Structures are given as structure tokens and as C-alpha cells.
Amino acid sequence: MQYFNSKTVIYLNGSFVKATEAGTDLYSQSLHYGYAAFEGIRAYNTHNGTRVFKAKAHFERLKRSCQLARIPFNWDIEDLIRQTYKVLELNNLKDAYIRPLVFCGPNMSLSAPAKVSIMICAWEWAAYLGNDQLKVGISSYQRPNPKSLPIEAKISAHYVNSILATTEAKSNGYDEAILLDMNNNVAEAPGANLFIERNGKLYTPPTGNILPGITRATVFQLCKRLDIECTERVFTVEDLKIADSAFFCGTAVEIAGIKSVDEVVFPLKWQDSLGATLARTYKCLVLEKQNYEVII
Incomplete structure (x- = not known):
């Protein structure tokens, strides 16, 4: 499964960047301890255009997940929804799976992070478990x-x-x-x-x-x-x-x-x-x- 290519664009901390040019810190708590929160969201190609299904509910849950895990969440949900549609537009995606991820900065201690980042990416993905029973x-x-x-x-x-x-x-x-x-x-x-x-x-x-x-x-x-x-x-x-x-x-x-x-x-x-x-x-x-x- 190929999730991105040389043309794929993601949203990262307020900017749109090529997926091939984005990076993260090798000393991050997320990489070492799995200390991160994410969502899985779907967009569908409807007769009304591309629609993200229950976008607000998903981003509210992302915020709640961060709160429960004591990960700072300082982003505006309505703005994140707008950026999600922009990610779809920039990648020419109509039916897509969307992955927002809040991840932590470098910190080898077992304490709440001081620095966090957010990214939003998307890719084409059929039914995860296929269409058969x-x-x-x-x-x-x-x-x-x-x-x-x-x-x-x-x-x-x-x-x-x-x-x-x-x-x-x-x-x-x-x-x-x-x-x-x-x-x-x-x-x-x-x-x-x-x-x-x-x-x-x-x-x-x-x-x-x-x-x-x-x-x-x-x-x-x-x-x-x-x-x-x-x-x-x-x-x-x-x-x-x-x-x-x-x-x-x-x-x-x-x-x-x-x-x-x-x-x-x-x-x-x-x-x-x-x-x-x-x-x-x-x-x-x-x-x-x-x-x-x-x-x-």
C-alpha cells in the first residue's frame, strides 16, 4: 500500500508541505513511547461534492483524546476542518481516508510534553477489511x-x-x-x-x-x-x-x-x-x- 508519492501534500503545523520533505524528531516521545493521539476520518464523493463525514465529531474526539492523555491541544477545531478540506483539494482526493495526528517533541523523560505538533494527511483507501464476509x-x-x-x-x-x-x-x-x-x-x-x-x-x-x-x-x-x-x-x-x-x-x-x-x-x-x-x-x-x- 502506497500512502504518498512525490506530489503528495500534507498539513503540518500551519503549513502545507510535501510529504517527502516533512520530518519529525528521532528523539520524540511519540516515536519512543507511542505518546500521540490520532483520528481516522473518511471523505466521500457525494452529489453535493466531497464531504468529510462527521468531521467535527472526529476532531472533538481528537481533542478529548489529547486531554485524557495530558497532551496539549491548542488548535481550533473549525480551522482544522478547513485545513482538512484543503488537504483533499491539494491532493485531488474525493473519496479518501484522512489521518490527523498530534505528536510530541523530543523528551526522553516520562512526563507530559512541552512541545506538540499536528499533521493531517490523506490517501485513497477502500473498505479496510474488504467487501466479503x-x-x-x-x-x-x-x-x-x-x-x-x-x-x-x-x-x-x-x-x-x-x-x-x-x-x-x-x-x-x-x-x-x-x-x-x-x-x-x-x-x-x-x-x-x-x-x-x-x-x-x-x-x-x-x-x-x-x-x-x-x-x-x-x-x-x-x-x-x-x-x-x-x-x-x-x-x-x-x-x-x-x-x-x-x-x-x-x-x-x-x-x-x-x-x-x-x-x-x-x-x-x-x-x-x-x-x-x-x-x-x-x-x-x-x-x-x-x-x-x-x-x-
């Missing part, structure tokens, strides 16, 4: 104890846990992993939230041990519009494996159907599931199609 496996890795890290913050260091879980899953022949929490209840995927369908209702793990995703919140909004009962509930691997259907959701994955967990195949056909209904509705929403709440 997924075979997933229960990971041997758990989500961190929420008393050890602010789990609701999107912090770079958290994603070592995600990399290990996904790498393990792929080495075992799966497309992706599902991680449990410290109490061995189902938590989420390495980079997405999880919903299960059972008897015409949807369930998803509650906040506290998961990243409260923006797409997750959108699914709740769509369920309300579509009169689909959707409830937060703690559930086990055993509960997961007797579900009728399941899906991941997230900015990168959008809404992705799950075929099986640990070789246990869900009985409901994906096209007949609530997840598939939500996937179609979500696509209409992000593309700003009229009457997106109507199933088409």
Missing part, C-alpha cells in the same frame, strides 16, 4: 485494563495491542480478531466495534472497556430511525457464538459482515440480516442520498 477468531490478547490507560482515548500506543491481535488472527487463518476484556467478556475488534443480532434485536458491548466509536454512535442513530431495537449489553464468547448474525463497524471498516467466529458459522444469511440493512442505510447516509433511512 469475514472469518474471525477470538484473540489470546485482551483489551487493556481501563485503569491502566484511558480506553476511550484514541492513543497511538494502544494500537500495539491491536497489531498483535490482528497479526495473530491472520497467522491462524482468520481475516480479523475479536478481543475480550479483562473479565473475558466480548469487547471489540482491533480497529472496530462489534454488534450481534439475536432474535431480531441488536446488542453491542457497553462502553468502559472499548473505544466508543463514532460509527458505533451512528449505528445507534440509524437503528432509532429504522425502529431496530439496539441495546448495550455485556456478553460472552458463548453468547456471541449462538448469535444469528454479527458485524463490525468503524470509520475504516464502515459496516462489515462477519461470517464465522472460530469456525462457528452464523446461521442467518448476511443479506437477510439487520447488519446488511444498516450497511445499505449507512452507505446512503455518507453519500448524502435522499431518504437514506429508507431501505433500497
Whole structure:
């Protein structure tokens, strides 16, 4: 995957620079300790032009992540949104994945940074997990104890846990992993939230041990519009494996159907599931199609 080329332009600390000419300090806390915060955002080519989906919500979460991690955040969110559209324009991108990153300056001590920087880059990226139903496996890795890290913050260091879980899953022949929490209840995927369908209702793990995703919140909004009962509930691997259907959701994955967990195949056909209904509705929403709440 090539994320940039000699013509790619990024936003860095108030200026637009070539990606090939940008750099960072080799002594930064972000490089040595993973002390940084980031977001994943998508832009879609709609009939109204290029639109960044829920840009404000994403940048507000970036600010909140920095606050929880004690990383200074002194930028204006509305200005960052404007710069994001400028990055898309300068790179001639209409459908794109956008990555804002707040990173720290040189500091080898284990203390809050005195100097921070922000960059915004973008690239073309299709559905992160592809368009086919997924075979997933229960990971041997758990989500961190929420008393050890602010789990609701999107912090770079958290994603070592995600990399290990996904790498393990792929080495075992799966497309992706599902991680449990410290109490061995189902938590989420390495980079997405999880919903299960059972008897015409949807369930998803509650906040506290998961990243409260923006797409997750959108699914709740769509369920309300579509009169689909959707409830937060703690559930086990055993509960997961007797579900009728399941899906991941997230900015990168959008809404992705799950075929099986640990070789246990869900009985409901994906096209007949609530997840598939939500996937179609979500696509209409992000593309700003009229009457997106109507199933088409």
C-alpha cells in the first residue's frame, strides 16, 4: 500500500508541505513511547461534492483524546476542518481516508510534553477489511485494563495491542480478531466495534472497556430511525457464538459482515440480516442520498 508519492501534500503545523520533505524528531516521545493521539476520518464523493463525514465529531474526539492523555491541544477545531478540506483539494482526493495526528517533541523523560505538533494527511483507501464476509477468531490478547490507560482515548500506543491481535488472527487463518476484556467478556475488534443480532434485536458491548466509536454512535442513530431495537449489553464468547448474525463497524471498516467466529458459522444469511440493512442505510447516509433511512 502506497500512502504518498512525490506530489503528495500534507498539513503540518500551519503549513502545507510535501510529504517527502516533512520530518519529525528521532528523539520524540511519540516515536519512543507511542505518546500521540490520532483520528481516522473518511471523505466521500457525494452529489453535493466531497464531504468529510462527521468531521467535527472526529476532531472533538481528537481533542478529548489529547486531554485524557495530558497532551496539549491548542488548535481550533473549525480551522482544522478547513485545513482538512484543503488537504483533499491539494491532493485531488474525493473519496479518501484522512489521518490527523498530534505528536510530541523530543523528551526522553516520562512526563507530559512541552512541545506538540499536528499533521493531517490523506490517501485513497477502500473498505479496510474488504467487501466479503469475514472469518474471525477470538484473540489470546485482551483489551487493556481501563485503569491502566484511558480506553476511550484514541492513543497511538494502544494500537500495539491491536497489531498483535490482528497479526495473530491472520497467522491462524482468520481475516480479523475479536478481543475480550479483562473479565473475558466480548469487547471489540482491533480497529472496530462489534454488534450481534439475536432474535431480531441488536446488542453491542457497553462502553468502559472499548473505544466508543463514532460509527458505533451512528449505528445507534440509524437503528432509532429504522425502529431496530439496539441495546448495550455485556456478553460472552458463548453468547456471541449462538448469535444469528454479527458485524463490525468503524470509520475504516464502515459496516462489515462477519461470517464465522472460530469456525462457528452464523446461521442467518448476511443479506437477510439487520447488519446488511444498516450497511445499505449507512452507505446512503455518507453519500448524502435522499431518504437514506429508507431501505433500497
